[in-house]
Amino acid sequence: MRPDRIPPQDYAADAVARVEVAAHVDVAVHWDTMRQYHFTSVIDTTAGGTGVFVHPSGVLVTSAEAVELNRERVTIYAVNQAWHRAAGVPLPKDPFGRVRVPDDPRLDTAVNSCYEPNDPRAECAVFITPEIRVHPYTAAEKSRVLKATLMSASGGVAVLSAAAPDKTATVALAPDEQADATWTSVGWPTRPTATAEPASTQGRYDRQGGVSAQDIDKLRNQLGSGMPGSVFVNDRGAVTGMLSPTDRGVDILPPARITAALDKSGVQAERGPGDSSLANGLALYAKHEYRHAAPWLHSAADDTGQGAMAVQYHKAAHDNTGKPNDMSDEADAHTGRSAAGSGTNWALIGPLAGLAVLAAAGAALLVRRRRPQGPADGSDPEGAPTTRNSATRIGRSAPGRRPPPTVTKPPAPENHERRAPGRPEPRAPGADEPPTGQGTYCGNCGALLSPGDRFCFSCGTAFHGS
DSSP states (O other): OOOOOOOHHHHHGGGEEEEEEEEEEEEEEEESEEEEEEEEEEEOTTSOEEEEEEETTTEEEEEGGGGOOOHHHHHHHHHHHHHHHHHOOOOOSSTTSOOOOTTOHHHHHHHHHTTSTTOTTOSEEEEEEEEEEEEOOBOOSSOOOEEEEEEEEETTEEEEEEOOSSOOOOOOBOOSOOTTOEEEEEBOSSOOOTTOOOBOOEEEOOTTSOOOHHHHHHHHHHHGGGOTTOEEEOTTSOEEEEEEEOSSSEEEEOHHHHHHHHHHHTOOOOOOHHHHHHHHHHHHHHTTOHHHHHHHHHHHHHHTTSBHHHHHHHHHHHHHTTSTTOOHHHHHHHHTBOTTOOOOBHHHHHHHHHHHHHHHHHHHHHHHHTSOOOOTTOOOTTOOOSSOOGGGOTTOOOTTOOOOOOOOOOSSOOOTTOOOTTOOOOOOTTOSSOOTTSOEEOTTTOOEEOTTOOBOTTTOOBOOOO
16 A cells, blocks of 8 residues: 655644734823723734744744734724723724714814824823734644744744743754745634644745745735745645745745844754654554554644644544554564564564573573582582583583682572472483483482482482482
């Protein structure tokens, strides 16, 4: 089964967010008496756009136009609302349009004087506090709204810092040279939701790395208010350009421009652990290895604050695990991995482990056979028995080297492998009786005894005899 092609926007979608510009406005109206009004969260619909996270701590970049608050529009909206409350001035159909009061020239003059904040004859005062909001693409039960601060704006790029409670997914910045390369746009015309997907369209750079007028028109229709700050990505989701609308048209800012803006803010683009987990998971998902992909995608979701795309792919991988289209077992059989998908080649490790166990058992047997066997009557402890046959000399010291002195033997040697009485060690057929001159066997545990031994060094049984 051929691998599927993961859509380019799916690699980057979790790092793409909607950027909004709001304002808190206070208006003091002087009409017969002084009245104060406070308006929260006035959204500037002409600002905002798309942003992309470039650092897992919450640093993102967008077009400088996306975060420019239109103070005139916000002022007109707040003044209209304040005079409507203070003097009953009717609200216009366009909440951002100026009001005329033809039936009351004095009131009309007072209202229109407030549209010009610097007019010394104004009958009111307007105070505006801007606020930048970031809406990540997440599958969390409660959609997150992050407040961001503007770190810098240079070269058409605005660098924002959002107070992210968790780590976020990020995008990579591709090389600048994109002549003749294909691109996929990714942007959010509206606030992202877990069940929606970012708007995207595809095209190709020309030989100079530019974009045709036809593609620009297509982007305007597709991205709408999310066009400022939207990005072009390559087949692996790396950013090759950022859209920055201007009076002349739309500029495509290269990754080098983004990097320069980050440098002025004192930060660098950096990927997070969730990004590598997502890349690994998507690579396995594309090959239909759903059981192998599921853990990676689950980790990606956890490490990116429940990124919606990671959650969607994890659910799909989980639902397909064990189904006939799951190629994980075939991959295990081909590569020698275990069914648990650990990546260990047990076809090779198994035999090696068996050899290691056999070698350890043999070493233990040799150590037991080589225990110091000094005479029990207190003769020279360094004297080795001279009547022991060749079978008892395995592993003895090299010629010319005396064995180390024997320490005092404990009263009852510990032997955790001691067999129950009456159950001798199994022996090969025909080996019930030892050959002449080869010693005897212990009647308690069946261990081989050398001529002259007065106790069994395996089980500690003392006996008398030659």
